[in-house]
Amino acid sequence: MDNTLIGQPEKPLLKRRKAKHAMKDVVYEIKKESRFRKTLIIAAISLIILVMAFFITLIIGSIPSFKALGIRFLYGKTWDPVNNIFGAYPFLLGTLITSFLALIISIPFSVSIALFLGEYYPKGWFSNLLKNAIELIAAIPSVIYGFWGLFVLVPIVRQMEMKTAVLPYGVGILTASLILSVMVIPYAASMGLEIVKMTPLKLKEAAYSLGAIRYEVIRTVIFPYAKSGLLAGILLSLGRALGETMAVTMVIGNSSRIPKNIFAPGNTMASVVANEFTEAAGSVYLSALIELGLVLFLVTAIINIAGKSIIKRFSKM
Amino acid sequence: MNSKQLKLKILIVVAILLSGISLLMLSCNGGSGSNSTKSGSNTSASSNNDDNTLLGAGSTFVYPLFSKLFYVYNQQAGIKINYQSIGSGGGILQLKNKTVDFGDSDAPLTDEQTKSMGADVLHIPMCSGAVVISYNIPGVTDTLKLTPDVIAGIYLGQITKWNDPKITSINPGVQLRAMLIAVAHRSDGSGTTNIFTDYLSKISSEWQSKVGKGTAVNWPVGLGGKGNEGVSGLIKQTPGGIGYIELAYAIQNKMLFAKIENKSGNYITPSIASTSAAGNVQLPADSKVSLTNTDAANGYPISGFTWALIYKEQDYNNRSEKRAENLLNLLWWNIHQGQQYCPGLYYAPLSPEATTVAENILRSATYNGRPILPGNNK
Numbered sequence: 186m187d188n189t190l191i192g193q194p195e196k197p198l199l200k201r202r203k204a205k206h207a208m209k210d211v212v213y214e215i216k217k218e219s220r221f222r223k224t225l226i227i228a229a230i231s232l233i234i235l236v237m238a239f240f241i242t243l244i245i246g247s248i249p250s251f252k253a254l255g256i257r258f259l260y261g262k263t264w265d266p267v268n269n270i271f272g273a274y275p276f277l278l279g280t281l282i283t284s285f286l287a288l289i290i291s292i293p294f295s296v297s298i299a300l301f302l303g304e305y306y307p308k309g310w311f312s313n314l315l316k317n318a319i320e321l322i323a324a325i326p327s328v329i330y331g332f333w334g335l336f337v338l339v340p341i342v343r344q345m346e347m348k349t350a351v352l353p354y355g356v357g358i359l360t361a362s363l364i365l366s367v368m369v370i371p372y373a374a375s376m377g378l379e380i381v382k383m384t385p386l387k388l389k390e391a392a393y394s395l396g397a398i399r400y401e402v403i404r405t406v407i408f409p410y411a412k413s414g415l416l417a418g419i420l421l422s423l424g425r426a427l428g429e430t431m432a433v434t435m436v437i438g439n440s441s442r443i444p445k446n447i448f449a450p451g452n453t454m455a456s457v458v459a460n461e462f463t464e465a466a467g468s469v470y471l472s473a474l475i476e477l478g479l480v481l482f483l484v485t486a487i488i489n490i491a492g493k494s495i496i497k498r499f500s501k502m
Numbered sequence: 503m504n505s506k507q508l509k510l511k512i513l514i515v516v517a518i519l520l521s522g523i524s525l526l527m528l529s530c531n532g533g534s535g536s537n538s539t540k541s542g543s544n545t546s547a548s549s550n551n552d553d554n555t556l557l558g559a560g561s562t563f564v565y566p567l568f569s570k571l572f573y574v575y576n577q578q579a580g581i582k583i584n585y586q587s588i589g590s591g592g593g594i595l596q597l598k599n600k601t602v603d604f605g606d607s608d609a610p611l612t613d614e615q616t617k618s619m620g621a622d623v624l625h626i627p628m629c630s631g632a633v634v635i636s637y638n639i640p641g642v643t644d645t646l647k648l649t650p651d652v653i654a655g656i657y658l659g660q661i662t663k664w665n666d667p668k669i670t671s672i673n674p675g676v677q678l679r680a681m682l683i684a685v686a687h688r689s690d691g692s693g694t695t696n697i698f699t700d701y702l703s704k705i706s707s708e709w710q711s712k713v714g715k716g717t718a719v720n721w722p723v724g725l726g727g728k729g730n731e732g733v734s735g736l737i738k739q740t741p742g743g744i745g746y747i748e749l750a751y752a753i754q755n756k757m758l759f760a761k762i763e764n765k766s767g768n769y770i771t772p773s774i775a776s777t778s779a780a781g782n783v784q785l786p787a788d789s790k791v792s793l794t795n796t797d798a799a800n801g802y803p804i805s806g807f808t809w810a811l812i813y814k815e816q817d818y819n820n821r822s823e824k825r826a827e828n829l830l831n832l833l834w835w836n837i838h839q840g841q842q843y844c845p846g847l848y849y850a851p852l853s854p855e856a857t858t859v860a861e862n863i864l865r866s867a868t869y870n871g872r873p874i875l876p877g878n879n880k
Contacts, residue, residue, distance in 0.1 A: 266691075267714035335735065343740075352682050354725055354740060439689030439726025450725050456689075460728060463589035464691025464717040467614060 240482065247476030253469045258476060264441040266461070271473035273480055275443045279451040280484070282358055283433065284426035286447070287365035291422065294366075295373035296415060300403060302374075303381025303411075323371035331435030334364045339436060342448075351448050354438060359447045361437040365429060369422035376421060380414025381407055413500035420492035427485050430455040454481045553825040556832060558585040560593020560606030563693050563748065564628060564808045567849050568606070571840045579835070581828055590693055591717070597623070597811055600819050603829050605811040608693020609717065610790040622814035624867060626833055627789050627860050629841070629849040632749040632777040632805040633698050634759035638737050639664055644676050646760040647769050650795075650803075653762070654706035656683055656744060658713075659723035664742060686736040686745030689726025691717040697806040698746045701794035746804075749777065750848030764803040765795055776802040777850035785859045805850070810836070817870040826869045834864055834875065 250258065254271055261272020298319065306312040342363075343355030384407045392402045430453075438450020439460060454477050465471045558568075565587035572583040585606075588596075593605035598619055610625055635648060652668050655661035661668060664678045688695045699715040713719050725740075727733040730751040737743040737757070749772050752759050761769040770776050780793050780801030793805050810833055816826035837860045841851040852860065865875050 263720060265720035266718045267716040267720065270720075335739075339739065352684055354684060356725060356736070434689070434728060435732070439728070440724070441720060452689075452726075460690040460726070461718050462691075464591045464693075466591045466594070466609075466612065466691075466717060468618075 243475060243479040243482060247472055247479050249468055250472035250476045254473070258473070259480070262443060264457075266465070266467070266470050269467060269469050271469070271476075273454065273477055275441055276452050276454045276457050276477065277480065277484070278443060279358070279437070280427060280453040280455070280481070282444070282447075282451070283361045283365055283437070283453060284423055286358070286362035287369060287426045288419065288423055290362060290366035291370050291373065292419060295370050295377060295418065295422070298370070298374040299377030299381050299411075299415065299418075300407070303378045303384075304399075304403060304407060307382060319371045319374055322367065323375075327368065327429060327432040328435075330364050330368055330432040334360060334432060334436040338363055346448055349448075351446070354448075354450060356436050356438040357448050357450045358437065358444050361433045361451075361453075362447075364432050364436055365426045368429065368432065369426050372422035372425055373415070373418035376418030377411065377415040380411040380418075383414075384410045413496045416492070416496050416499060420489070420496070423488060423492070424485060427488065428455055428481065430459050434459055454478075454484075553822055553828060554580065555582040555584060556604070556825075556829055557602040558583060558593075558604045558606065558810075559588055559596045559602045560585075560604075560811070561590045561608050561693060561808050562587040563608050563631060564606055564849075566750075567629060567844065567847050570843050570847060571836060574843070575832060575835055575840070579831070581832060583832065589691070591691065594811065597813075603812070603825070604833070606808060607811055608806065608808045609696045610792075610809065611811070621818070624812050624814050624863050625788060625790050625809040626812070626837070626863050627781075627807040627852055627856050628810050628836055629844050629851060630777055630781050630793060630805050630807045630856075631697075631849055632772045632780075632802050633694055633701075633746050634749050634752045634772045634804070635744065635746050635762065636734065636737050636752055636757045636759045637745075638739075638741065638743045638758075639678065639681065640741050642676060642678070643758070644673075645758065645771070646676065647672050647763070648760045649763045650705035654702055654709050656685060657687075657702060657721075657723065658706070658709060659685075681742040684736075684740040684743045685721075685724030686727055686733050686740070686743055687721050687724050688718075688729070688733055688746075690728050690732075692729075693717065693806070693808070694730070694746065694748055695719065697792075697794060698804060700792050700806070701804045704792075704795040749773075753848055762803055764799075764801060765797060766799040768799060770800065770802045772802045772804075774845050774848060774850050776800060777805045778853050780805045781807065781850070781856045782853035783855065785855060787859065787862065789856070789859050789863060807856075812867065814866065815868055815871075816874065817868075823869050823874075826867075826874055830864060830867055830874045834861075837861070837864075 250271065253269065254261070258271060258273055259277070260274050261270065262274050263270050263272050264275065265271075298315070302312055302315060306315075338360055339355035342357070342360050343353045346353040346355065388406050388410070389402055392406045397405065433453055434456035437452060437456060439452050439456065440450035441452060441457075442449075444451040458474050458477055458481075462471075462474055465474055565585070568583075568585050568587075572585060576582055586592075590605075590607035590609060593602070594607055594611065594615060596602045597605035606628070611619070611623060616623070635653065637646060646669075648669075649672060652661060652672070655666075655668060662683055664681045664683055670676075670678055696715065696717045699709075699713065699719050702713070703710040703715045713722065725736055727736045727745070730747045733745045734747050734751065734755060734757060737745045737747075747757070749759075751757075752772075759772060761771050764770050779798050780796040780803070781798075782801070783793075783797050785791055789807070789809070791807075793801075793807060795803050796805070812829065812833070816829070817823075837852060837857055841857075844851040865873060867874050
């Protein structure tokens with residue numbers, strides 16, 4: 186099966202080189218080529234298998250919990266390991282609120298950075314410095330963000346809360362969203378930057394020759410052209426925000442109740458799994474945590490698919 | 503070209519189906535393998551031919567003590583012990599799968615767990631530890647006194663201010679302002695939480711019915727912090743904070759902690775001595791007892807054992823008799839000579855009563871029906 190699969194395209198090559206090389210060399214090269222191709226195919230297929238295996242493992246692991254709780258798992262508001270009542274709703278809500286809030290906070294910054302570096306200062310020491318800083322933000326381990334959040338951001342938020350009537354916890358949904366927004370900026374910014382740079386020079390020059398000022402060029406030429414790329418970057422950062430665990434766990438307050446406002450403590454699906462997995466004693470408990478992972482997997486997949494179709498629609502316009 | 507693409511597609515589909523099937527089979531095997539005692543395929547303790555290397559897994563709470571003990575024991579007896587601190591739940595699971603010689607748990611096995619083990623499991627107390635209540639009230643450096651009622655009230659969300667009459671009446675002379683109480687608890691599943699909620703369940707029927715006890719519970723109020731360091735971070739940072747942490751951690755980090763009224767009506771300062779004293783009571787023969795709210799007059803009320811877990815019948819999975827002997831000798835050493843290393847690491851040594859019970863439990867272990875330790879191995 187492999188031979189017929191691999192052998193076909195080599196035929197013209199074989200004919201061409203027959204005159205130049207001895208038969209031996211050609212056979213050797215063909216073998217090399219086919220080995221290389223096989224390696225690539227194996228690598229590609231094993232990736233598909235891996236994703237499927239993840240999915241199947243999660244499904245199998247969550248069967249006991251699904252049997253015990255059914256669909257209630259999704260909208261149940263109580264997470265009570267003692268009585269084996271597991272509702273993921275507060276965590277689902279926590280994950281979505283923190284991620285989208287982080288996205289909203291980060292968009293002005295990431296779009297500005299993309300325009301600044303792509304259009305205003307594409308070269309020079311300052312733009313290099315800024316680019317390196319953005320890369321660094323993406324490379325810092327998330328536990329460091331957690332520390333920084335705990336020691337710097339939390340006291341600042343607490344000071345704000347002291348002036349209001351709420352309990353001055355400092356940790357909570359808002360703090361987690363702020364940390365997340367810093368963490369996701371590089372993803373949207375660097376992708377947007379590449380697209381902004383790719384705007385055809387002819388279009389820009391045409392706009393300038395018509396008397397447009399820079400702001401107008403950005404608004405009427407670059408922005409429509411780079412829209413889908415900027416959106417794709419934002420989508421990428423949303424995926425990152427949904428799954429972020431460590432930094433969020435450290436500053437979100439880890440409370441299983443439904444948050445009443447953005448200052449209240451909450452919890453996300455990823456941080457619940459990270460927190461409770463090691464000591465989960467009951468079989469339903471363990472399975473409920475795996476099901477939480479499955480829900481996170483699905484939410485991420487749905488948002489990605491939805492995002493891609495949005496990008497498609499935008500780029501057609 | 504078309505036929506090639508088709509073949510590639512078929513290849514992919516076949517590969518996915520194969521992976522799915524193999525996974526299903528794997529998981530089915532895993533499910534049934536845990537029930538049958540003879541599954542030769544997995545890497546079990548028996549497959550390790552070196553009987554002088556023992557494997558253990560479980561509680562993170564006891565890890566600092568175990569690493570000290572096992573180091574010393576290795577020097578003295580030449581037996582190597584590889585202990586993985588993966589959490590009590592993980593230790594129990596590994597013992598169930600028979601991949602370790604012993605587990606260690608901060609809570610005795612539940613009924614569900616006992617059933618799933620398939621064979622009798624012995625609980626051998628190793629040492630005990632206390633959980634203290636720490637607080638941060640700006641301007642207050644005195645040691646607070648707390649009663650069971652107050653602690654339950656705070657954690658149920660019924661007492662919300664530090665100047666609540668229930669607190670001020672038992673703490674005359676301490677200046678308590680109308681500050682909100684910020685409650686902190688562990689966010690990760692933990693034996694510390696198990697001891698603390700076990701205590702609350704005993705002293706408050708309302709807690710027992712509303713929340714219950716466990717390594718993680720549905721907290722009515724408060725913030726969660728990860729680990730002792732997470733909770734103490736919340737306490738230190740939040741004005742008006744209160745939380746529960748391990749005694750060792752509180753002493754090492756010089757944190758304030760409260761005196762707590764015990765069953766006999768005495769206010770007890772948590773310490774190694776008062777924790778040991780809590781275990782000096784009539785214990786059941788299997789030692790599976792919670793020490794919280796102890797009857798001992800000078801005992802600190804929030805404390806608990808950590809238990810090593812082994813199978814009562816040591817002849818399983820083709821384990822050698824030598825291996826079983828080594829394991830029992832190690833545990834025997836732990837509850838006798840090993841106890842001298844407890845106080846230095848802020849663990850409470852076993853009380854004389856607890857040592858006697860532990861000795862009897864170890865003597866009940868058998869290899870192929872015969873007792874492993876001699877009757878009077880003193």
